[in-house]
Amino acid sequence: MKVAIIGGTGYGAIELIRFLYNHPYAEIEAIISHSQSGQALGTVYPHTSGVLEKPLEELVVKDLAERVEIVFFATPPAVSKDLAPQFLEHNVKCIDLSGDFRLRSPMDYQEWYGSPAADESYLEAAVYGLSEIYGEEIAGANLVANPGCYPTATLLGLLPAVQNGWIEEKSIIIDAKSGVSGAGRGTSLNTHYPEMNENLKAYKLGQHKHIPEIEQEIGKMAGHPVKITFSTHLVPMTRGIMSTIYADIAHSVSTDEMIDMYTAFYQEQPFVRIRRNGELPATREVHGSNYCDIGLHADKRTGKLTIISVIDNLVKGASGQAIQNMNLLKGWDVATGLNYLPIYP
Amino acid sequence: MKVAIIGGTGYGAIELIRFLYNHPYAEIEAIISHSQSGQALGTVYPHTSGVLEKPLEELVVKDLAERVEIVFFATPPAVSKDLAPQFLEHNVKCIDLSGDFRLRSPMDYQEWYGSPAADESYLEAAVYGLSEIYGEEIAGANLVANPGCYPTATLLGLLPAVQNGWIEEKSIIIDAKSGVSGAGRGTSLNTHYPEMNENLKAYKLGQHKHIPEIEQEIGKMAGHPVKITFSTHLVPMTRGIMSTIYADIAHSVSTDEMIDMYTAFYQEQPFVRIRRNGELPATREVHGSNYCDIGLHADKRTGKLTIISVIDNLVKGASGQAIQNMNLLKGWDVATGLNYLPIYP
Amino acid sequence: MKVAIIGGTGYGAIELIRFLYNHPYAEIEAIISHSQSGQALGTVYPHTSGVLEKPLEELVVKDLAERVEIVFFATPPAVSKDLAPQFLEHNVKCIDLSGDFRLRSPMDYQEWYGSPAADESYLEAAVYGLSEIYGEEIAGANLVANPGCYPTATLLGLLPAVQNGWIEEKSIIIDAKSGVSGAGRGTSLNTHYPEMNENLKAYKLGQHKHIPEIEQEIGKMAGHPVKITFSTHLVPMTRGIMSTIYADIAHSVSTDEMIDMYTAFYQEQPFVRIRRNGELPATREVHGSNYCDIGLHADKRTGKLTIISVIDNLVKGASGQAIQNMNLLKGWDVATGLNYLPIYP
Amino acid sequence: MKVAIIGGTGYGAIELIRFLYNHPYAEIEAIISHSQSGQALGTVYPHTSGVLEKPLEELVVKDLAERVEIVFFATPPAVSKDLAPQFLEHNVKCIDLSGDFRLRSPMDYQEWYGSPAADESYLEAAVYGLSEIYGEEIAGANLVANPGCYPTATLLGLLPAVQNGWIEEKSIIIDAKSGVSGAGRGTSLNTHYPEMNENLKAYKLGQHKHIPEIEQEIGKMAGHPVKITFSTHLVPMTRGIMSTIYADIAHSVSTDEMIDMYTAFYQEQPFVRIRRNGELPATREVHGSNYCDIGLHADKRTGKLTIISVIDNLVKGASGQAIQNMNLLKGWDVATGLNYLPIYP
Structure with a gap:
């Protein structure tokens, strides 16, 4: 083809x-x-x-x-x-x-x-191309709207908990961090090497274009409109996104129960990996690959859930997921041409 | 001396x-x-x-x-x-x-x-050596407990809002990020260059030693015990801490009012700089120096306050503040021997 | 198999x-x-x-x-x-x-x-496993000595000129630079992130184990013993080796003639790419791949040839070349399982 | 003033x-x-x-x-x-x-x-403002031509050996490496963070503007015209220059004799530090400071001298040396306002 x-x-x-x-x-x-x-x-x-x-x-x-x-x-x-x-x-x-x-x-x-x-x-x-969630709709679509990089990491990290009603949606706070390639190949002072190396920058607090995209999808899953707090940061690395997500736990749920539920939710999905209790994913561990790795921590002391979701912004956050969606469109195995180990180190 | x-x-x-x-x-x-x-x-x-x-x-x-x-x-x-x-x-x-x-x-x-x-x-x-808050007590102390790096950035960013009762203490979430020098000079696989370069890692969710230190000081300022959610991340850079702090705004307060209040709070303090509306500090902008730069964003859409507080972890987060406390102990100008511009780039 | x-x-x-x-x-x-x-x-x-x-x-x-x-x-x-x-x-x-x-x-x-x-x-x-040079011998070998990372970049960059007698062997100077993964996964103060980040270090001047290996192979091609000057440097990056090689040009040869000769030398070899006149390879351009890219500059003013040879030290400098040698051993196409584009950026 | x-x-x-x-x-x-x-x-x-x-x-x-x-x-x-x-x-x-x-x-x-x-x-x-060499002339000058960054590191590393006639000038090869801040604050694709991070680039072989400057000064010291081979590389770090310099040793001289001679040559100069035998300087060790650190290795096996000379390109390679020259112009101690330890790590 x-x-x-x-x-x-x-x-x-x-x-x-x-x-x-x-x-x-x-x-x-x-x-x-x-x-x-x-x-x-x-x-x-x-x-x-x-x-x-x-x-x-x-x-x-x-x-x-x-x-x-x-x-x-x-x-x-x-x-x-x-x-x-x-x-x-x-x-x-x-x-x-x-x-x-x-x-x-x-x-x-x-x-x-x-x-x-x-x-x-x-x-x-248009079908929203979050492959793990809308696989069936994508298979029959003519126009796929491939998700943004931040929404991909964030939604894959949040949607199981939202679907199960295990968190209070209005308490959701997303502290997102991205490598600099997310800003594209166009040059600017912000992405000039000496300005960005050995530096960490917050930007566009509450104003990022990806906010309505995340709210749309969480709201759809929750069944009612949701507003989120969403912050973005530039990290001195080329690739990788980490979304650190915070939410109040609705009912008393342990880390192990969370992990079991997430594992079941993504059981059929080769590119989402739920980490074991006590193990948190790092962006390097998905570098160059289409994986989204998720770590979970339900804190008894504070009643908060913290979710760590990492992707390679250029792969699962863009081109890899686009290939995955092409595979779905054509009825091929979703992992066709994407079935590679991350590059480490 | x-x-x-x-x-x-x-x-x-x-x-x-x-x-x-x-x-x-x-x-x-x-x-x-x-x-x-x-x-x-x-x-x-x-x-x-x-x-x-x-x-x-x-x-x-x-x-x-x-x-x-x-x-x-x-x-x-x-x-x-x-x-x-x-x-x-x-x-x-x-x-x-x-x-x-x-x-x-x-x-x-x-x-x-x-x-x-x-x-x-x-x-x-012992006097807790957060120089900007406890200057008088430090002046008369024999034993100064110099604050941790994360607590310094976090408390300087939070305490004015807590003192004024402008935020709900129980809603406080702190997403903290540090350069790798915070882990010290002892070697480990975690801080081995090929493992940490081009990588972003979360660690010790809800378990960091600095949690009780932050809670102690916020609780003291608030007048009642406070529990916080606190996460830490290792960023591929040598120096710098950024605390991104989230809290519900207690009353309807704008970004400009927040900035004015913070500016007044730190009026006498040479090392805390409150940024203008729309300007967010980056860690590079305090590199090698004793400054703590703070940016504020009160979001009308969500009712949340986001505070960005940055320091050099080895200076204001450790040795610089120790010198500042020595100056206070001896009655010298606090900026003595610390009065340098950040190193940029 | x-x-x-x-x-x-x-x-x-x-x-x-x-x-x-x-x-x-x-x-x-x-x-x-x-x-x-x-x-x-x-x-x-x-x-x-x-x-x-x-x-x-x-x-x-x-x-x-x-x-x-x-x-x-x-x-x-x-x-x-x-x-x-x-x-x-x-x-x-x-x-x-x-x-x-x-x-x-x-x-x-x-x-x-x-x-x-x-x-x-x-x-x-044992057969020395520099795949492009010893392909036939490797095909019949039982024991392949896979070359070192520095020797691979250096020899691929030097051997065509040596074979043609276009440089004075005794004038050869190799200034080699490596990413830190070349030091392996074992931790040490030298490879501790805060020590190596934003740093450039020379090490083992004239004492690196790879010297006799390079001299053996150049000497073999030249038909007489050769001594080289060889320096190594650690560069703050994870992957990549660049050998900058200097030699006196034996006869009056232009950059274009050099490029033509090198291109002919590697005509059958899919993993060596000779760059056009005026274009110098960067390590990023072979990142994660089995390519060795070579740039040439014959300087009329000084009579010196400068060769820039880059590889990914963990791929062509180690594991990729090992796979290439396995392919040769088994009689498969040399590019089997290695036929990937570099990862950029 | x-x-x-x-x-x-x-x-x-x-x-x-x-x-x-x-x-x-x-x-x-x-x-x-x-x-x-x-x-x-x-x-x-x-x-x-x-x-x-x-x-x-x-x-x-x-x-x-x-x-x-x-x-x-x-x-x-x-x-x-x-x-x-x-x-x-x-x-x-x-x-x-x-x-x-x-x-x-x-x-x-x-x-x-x-x-x-x-x-x-x-x-x-105009007086060429290499402070350690032309201190007297600078003191009486109206117009000081502050040296380039590469020439500063290179000349301080080479001139003692040239003055003593201990090396063959025509054999000099300089392999120079610079952090990216040397390219200035103007943006370009070359210095775009994702292009330059985790990358090492050679550029302008034999064509850099600093070549005639270095040749002028070596020639002046040698008493006859000298042509050098000079290559430049961009290293993924913000600050720092390392010149790795190669030359044939004219007479049989050991590393220790070289070190003694260099130490004597710079005896009165506070900003040049000659390292002990076996110790090679790294760029981090002069970061943010006006020091030039020099390591020497005379190789008996090959008869070559290798000199490692490092500076912070923005300090000793530019602004620091300019301040040093201002001090000379005004008759102040050369170290006035420059007397700081490097920033480590």
């Missing part, structure tokens, strides 16, 4: 390329880059030289629609909302790594993204 | 030495190291070679008591609780960087440190 | 495990660890939990010899020299990642390793 | 500000920034907030010349060559941290910097 990647020079794209290069059934037909079209991929990413010789192409929708079955959008906000519908009209399925189709409510999009939302019919048709 | 440092080969000691080397009134008379006695400081710390030529000495209490006026303990837990009383009997003042005299309750010490507490009379006589 | 790994808890082993896990023809039958036998691999390396559930076994040569066809030694110096012969007697082929069989001269081994060499008959039988 | 800094928002400037803030005799009268004039320093560098409240000013030469005695230029290439003469005409002394007055030969400047050199009379009047 042939696929195309639009937005071919960002980190989302290059990570899609890494996994697709070894995928047994999918083949990269075209890599589209508006800013670098005409150049070889190896010029923009020398690490691909001599391995994957591909030109970066300018986008011509009709032409591309005839060449491929699925298009991945690894584009900045407000690009796919106009382009994806054009491909859908040509019966090309779309997996969108941007946030353009994640929020059901156009008003929420307008408020948090600062520009008009995609056409409402597409927002309704 | 002559001082001695006991525990001379750890990071606390070497940072004391850095500041004392340029202190206008204090002079290092002796550096005591049990494990390395007889060696030159420059053998253990080559960066001091040719600048500060000192032998590391074995401890002889009586002899040392005659040579110095103040002793700094930069020792592991359960060392100073026996040694400090011996110096106090010889009328030598003690500034203890370990946790042995921080907790008023011997039972708390036993529970969290796992060994018997110091003699209760010394626990009562 | 079933294989075993001896020395199962070091970085060499865990990287072998990563590649073998996805190798289409080879299967890990046993992981041997003397120090941790009885434990699960997931206890020692939590990132493998739930993916590869294997116990660490104690070594029983005869038993293991019946279960596997090839044994990989990822052991410290002076272990395999006694063990490998025992497996060879049972007709089990051995790929040794340690230095025990690399040097032909027992005296050199004694001098540089400080202990007696392996039995001379085995030294003679 | 009042001074001004021109180019006030780069790393050179902020490091000048750090040292001048504590200098006992000098005072910062004005900080000039063309790009950010009108803003507060604390807006551009939040770590100075509340400590040093200064507006960034637009440059008005005549006005500034009346307010200050010395001007520091921390400007990009080709700025000071026009501005410094204007200040000199007003009898304001200039210390130029850029390369505009370092090369005696206008043709060399044109060739390596790609733009016309400063007026030749000023090139002749």
Whole structure:
């Protein structure tokens, strides 16, 4: 099966390329880059030289629609909302790594993204691509809204407890930390090496675009609207997200009971690993892989649950999950082309 | 004035030495190291070679008591609780960087440190050395219990709000992050470079020794016992602590009002800097210095206050504050020998 | 085909495990660890939990010899020299990642390793496993001495020029730099995170064990003994080796001619990539992969050639090359199970 | 004494500000920034907030010349060559941290910097500000050309051996490595955190602007023109330069003799520290300080001398040496305001 990647020079794209290069059934037909079209991929990413010789192409929708079955959008906000519908009209399925189709409510999009939302019919048709939760819906979808990096780590860590009613939703606080690759390949003073090395920065307290996405999904699972407190931090490392999640335990539940329940919840899911009591996951332990590792601690002294959920932001938080969703769309085993051990150390 | 440092080969000691080397009134008379006695400081710390030529000495209490006026303990837990009383009997003042005299309750010490507490009379006589809060008591003390690194960042960030009754104490959650130097100079797999680089680890959820210390001081300010939720994380950097603190706002208070109140609270204190609305401090911005920078965000949407408090764990979180306390003890300006800009970048 | 790994808890082993896990023809039958036998691999390396559930076994040569066809030694110096012969007697082929069989001269081994060499008959039988140079010999070998990390980067960068007589061998200077994982998983003050982060260290000038190995191979290609100047440095990163190599150009040769010659030399080799004129490889561009990337600069002003050769020390410098040698031994395509793009960023 | 800094928002400037803030005799009268004039320093560098409240000013030469005695230029290439003469005409002394007055030969400047050199009379009047070598000339100068970062580490490491005729100048090879702050505060893909973290890059082989500067000074000491081979590398750390220098030993000289000679050469110089035999300096050991630490290894086996010379590129390699030169200009002790221990760890 042939696929195309639009937005071919960002980190989302290059990570899609890494996994697709070894995928047994999918083949990269075209890599589209508006800013670098005409150049070889190896010029923009020398690490691909001599391995994957591909030109970066300018986008011509009709032409591309005839060449491929699925298009991945690894584009900045407000690009796919106009382009994806054009491909859908040509019966090309779309997996969108941007946030353009994640929020059901156009008003929420307008408020948090600062520009008009995609056409409402597409927002309704889009399936939120959290693979472990919406596997069935994704299998039948034409348009998959691949989740954000922070929401992926956070929701996989929270949803079992929410579904079981074991925590008070209104008490949820999420202290999220990300490696710097989450900011993309565009340069800025914030991500300039000497400014970010040996540094730890908080940013966008209560203002991150991923807040409505998390609230939408928790609210859906809870059956009523939920507001969360969500903070983000930049950590001096390239990859990795950790969400440290706090919530009041609704009933008296022990750490072991929590672990058993989470383990059962994800029993069929190869990429979520629940850690043993007393063992907390570190971001390095999922580095380069599609795993989400979750540690749980129910504190008797304070009645609080603390959840540690880690992913590689570029894999499970972006391109890996997009491949997983492609597998679901095509009815392949979800782990096809993703079945690798983390890289350690 | 002559001082001695006991525990001379750890990071606390070497940072004391850095500041004392340029202190206008204090002079290092002796550096005591049990494990390395007889060696030159420059053998253990080559960066001091040719600048500060000192032998590391074995401890002889009586002899040392005659040579110095103040002793700094930069020792592991359960060392100073026996040694400090011996110096106090010889009328030598003690500034203890370990946790042995921080907790008023011997039972708390036993529970969290796992060994018997110091003699209760010394626990009562000890003054908790959070310089900005207890300046007057420190001035008259013989034994100063220098605060832990996490408690310093956390308490300076929390106490103004607690004093004013602007937050619900029982809602307090502290998500703390530290550079790796906080683990000391002793080697372990956890702090082995390839394991810790490009990694982010949570550890000791709800079990850190600094919990009772923070609860003691918040409870004292609040006038009633308080339990907090406290998590710690290791960040791939050498220095720096950030405490991200969450609490329910008791009354409707804006970010600007919070900032004004905090600014007034620390008006006389040169080392606490309250940031402007919208500006959040990063650990790099206090690197190598004695500053504690605090950013505040009162979120109208959720009714939560988020406080970002950053320090250099080895300076304001240990040796810098110890010097500040020495200045208070001696009646010198608190900034004496500490009046440096952070090192940036 | 079933294989075993001896020395199962070091970085060499865990990287072998990563590649073998996805190798289409080879299967890990046993992981041997003397120090941790009885434990699960997931206890020692939590990132493998739930993916590869294997116990660490104690070594029983005869038993293991019946279960596997090839044994990989990822052991410290002076272990395999006694063990490998025992497996060879049972007709089990051995790929040794340690230095025990690399040097032909027992005296050199004694001098540089400080202990007696392996039995001379085995030294003679061993094939030096620099895959690109000795592919044919490796195909017929029973015992492969997998090259050291520094020698791999250095020799791949130097040998084409030596073979062609385009440089003066006696002028060769190698300034080598390595990530810290090269020092292994054993802890030490040198590799303690706060000591090594934001630091650059030179070590073992002219005294590194890899010197005789490099000299042996250059001398063999040159047809006469060669002495090199070789320096090593620890760089604050986990993975990656760069050898910056200097030599006097024997005849007037331009950068373009050098590049053409190198390209021809490695024409059949999928894992050596010669960079275009003006493009210098960085270690990140081979991260996690089996590639060796080489950049060349012939300086007209000074008559010197500078060669930049980079590898991932744990892959092409150890475990990846070991897999490549297994492929050669078995007559499989050399790239089997190694055919991955570097991980970027 | 009042001074001004021109180019006030780069790393050179902020490091000048750090040292001048504590200098006992000098005072910062004005900080000039063309790009950010009108803003507060604390807006551009939040770590100075509340400590040093200064507006960034637009440059008005005549006005500034009346307010200050010395001007520091921390400007990009080709700025000071026009501005410094204007200040000199007003009898304001200039210390130029850029390369505009370092090369005696206008043709060399044109060739390596790609733009016309400063007026030749000023090139002749300028004193090369390598403090340890030209202390007397600097004392009487009006215009000091502060050395480049790489030349400082390299020349301090090489000049004693050159002066004594103990090495063959034509054999000199310098493998230099720098932290990323050497590239300045301007952003680029090269210095984008995810590209530079966990990476090691060679750049500008044989083409760096610092080559003619090093050759000029070695040639001057040797008494005849010298050509060197010089390579530069970016290391994933913020600060620090290491020059690993190779040369053929002219006569049979041991490491101990080398060390004695170097120690004697720098006997009067507080900021150069010669390490003991067997001890090699690491960049961390001079971090944040004005020291240059030098290790020596004369290899009997190969007849080569290896010199390891380390500095903090922003201190001894830029702003620290500029302060040292100001001290020389004014006849103050050279260590005034620079007399600090390195920051470790």
